[in-house]
Amino acid sequence: MSVTPQACRVTILVKALPQPSKRYGETVCCAGVTSDGHWKRLYPIRFRHLAGNSSFKRWDQVEFRHSTPSQDKREESCHVHEDSIKVVGSLPEKERSRTFDPLILPSVAEAARRGRSLALIRPIRPRFFWKRKSAAELAEEREAYAKAARQGSLLDKELETLEPSPFEFKFKFRDQEAEHTYANGDWEAHAMFYNGRRKKSEAEVLQWMDETFNVKYPAKGMAFAVGNQAKRPQVWQLLGVIRLDELTEFEKAQQRLF
Numbered sequence: 001m002s003v004t005p006q007a008c009r010v011t012i013l014v015k016a017l018p019q020p021s022k023r024y025g026e027t028v029c030c031a032g033v034t035s036d037g038h039w040k041r042l043y044p045i046r047f048r049h050l051a052g053n054s055s056f057k058r059w060d061q062v063e064f065r066h067s068t069p070s071q072d073k074r075e076e077s078c079h080v081h082e083d084s085i086k087v088v089g090s091l092p093e094k095e096r097s098r099t100f101d102p103l104i105l106p107s108v109a110e111a112a113r114r115g116r117s118l119a120l121i122r123p124i125r126p127r128f129f130w131k132r133k134s135a136a137e138l139a140e141e142r143e144a145y146a147k148a149a150r151q152g153s154l155l156d157k158e159l160e161t162l163e164p165s166p167f168e169f170k171f172k173f174r175d176q177e178a179e180h181t182y183a184n185g186d187w188e189a190h191a192m193f194y195n196g197r198r199k200k201s202e203a204e205v206l207q208w209m210d211e212t213f214n215v216k217y218p219a220k221g222m223a224f225a226v227g228n229q230a231k232r233p234q235v236w237q238l239l240g241v242i243r244l245d246e247l248t249e250f251e252k253a254q255q256r257l258f
Contacts, residue, residue, distance in 0.1 A: 005065040005081055010040050011091045011099070012060050013120075014225045014240040016185045018145075018162060028187065029239065031076070031118055031225065032062065037103060039076040039118040041227070043069070046082065058188065058242070059096065061089040072230045074117040097245040100223070107175035108226055108236050118227045118239075122246070123173035126222065128184075128213035130167040130206065138164055165190045167206075171213075171238060173224070182226075182238035189213075189241060213241065221245040 010032030018028050030042040042064065056062050064085045066078035091099065103120050105111050111119035133141075141164035149161045169184040189209070196205035225240030 005067055005084075007063065007065055008034065008040060008078065009061060009063045009088070010034055010042075012056055012058055012062055013100070013242060014118075014227070015056075015058060015187050016239045017187045017190055018148075029185075029227070030056075031227065031239065033100070033103065039116070040066075041072075041074065041077045041118060042066075042080045043072070043077060044082075045080060045085075056085070056087050058240075059091045059093075060087050061091060062086065063088050074228075074230060074233075075115070076118050077230070097221070097247055100244060101247045104223065107177040108180065109175075109177045111226070112228070112234075112236075117233065118225070120223050120225055120242075120244075121175050123171065123222060123224050124175060126171050126173040126213070126218060126224075128169070128171055128210065130169050130209075132167055133164070138166065163194075165193055167193070169193075169209075171224070171241070180236075182236070184241060185237055185239050186241045217241070217243055 012030060012032040014029065014031035016029040027044045027046055030045050032040055032042065034040060062085060064078075065081045067081070069077050069079045072079075100120060105114075105116075105119045105121055107121060108119070111121070142161070145162040145164065169189055170181060171184055172179070172181045174180070192209060192212075193205055196208055200208065221244050223242045223244040224238055225242060226236050227239050229235045229237065
C-alpha cells in the first residue's frame with residue numbers, strides 16, 4: 001500500500017448494502033466519480049461508524065485521502081483513510097444527467113473489455129422482483145451481522161445489529177449485448193423497504209417498490225451502477241439503482257459542442 005496519501009473528491013453514486021467483514025467488522029462498498037469522469041471505489045468504509053460531516057449519501061460531493069490498496073488491484077479501488085472523509089456539497093439535480101449520462105456504457109461486457117471494474121449502464125426492459133428468504137437464510141445473515149457489530153476496537157462506537165431484509169430484491173434486464181439477473185445490492189432499496197414498513201403493511205410496501213422500480217423509474221430514466229468482484233473479476237453485481245434522466249439528442253449535441 002502506498003505510504004503517501006492522495007487527496008480526492010468525488011460525487012457519490014454507490015452506497016451498497018453493508019457486508020460483514022472478518023477484518024473490518026462491517027463495511028459498505030461505496031463509489032463515486034471525479035470531476036473529470038473517473039470512477040473511484042471507496043473501501044473500507046465502516047459507514048455506520050461515520051457521523052456528522054463524514055456521513056454521506058448519493059449525490060453528495062465528498063473529499064477524502066486514500067492510499068493504493070495492497071491486495072485489490074482494480075484500477076478504480078482506493079484504500080480510504082476513514083478519518084479524512086468530509087462532505088463538501090451536493091450535486092444539484094439539474095446537473096446530474098449532464099454530468100453522468102456521458103459515462104453510460106452500452107453493456108457490462110463492454111465495461112469488461114475496457115478493463116473497467118465499475119460502470120454505468122442503461123437497463124433495457126428492467127423488471128424488479130423479489131423472493132422471500134428462508135428462515136435458515138435469515139438466521140445465517142443475522143448471526144453474521146451480529147458478529148460484525150461486536151467486532152471492533154474499544155474506541156469504536158457500539159453498533160446496533162443490522163436486521164437483514166426478509167426479501168432478496170432482484171432485477172432482470174437486458175443491456176445491448178446480453179440478458180442479466182442481478183441481486184439488488186443498493187442499500188437505498190433495502191432502506192426503502194424498512195422505512196416503508198414503519199407506516200405501511202408488508203404488501204403495501206412491496207407494491208410501492210414495484211411501482212417505483214417497474215413503472216416510475218423506467219418512465220423517467222434509470223441507470224444501473226455495476227461493478228465486478230476483486231477475487232472473481234468475471235462476476236459482476238448490481239450496486240446502485242439510480243434515477244437519472246436521459247439526455248435528448250439535442251442535449252447530447254449541445255454538450256459535445258462544449
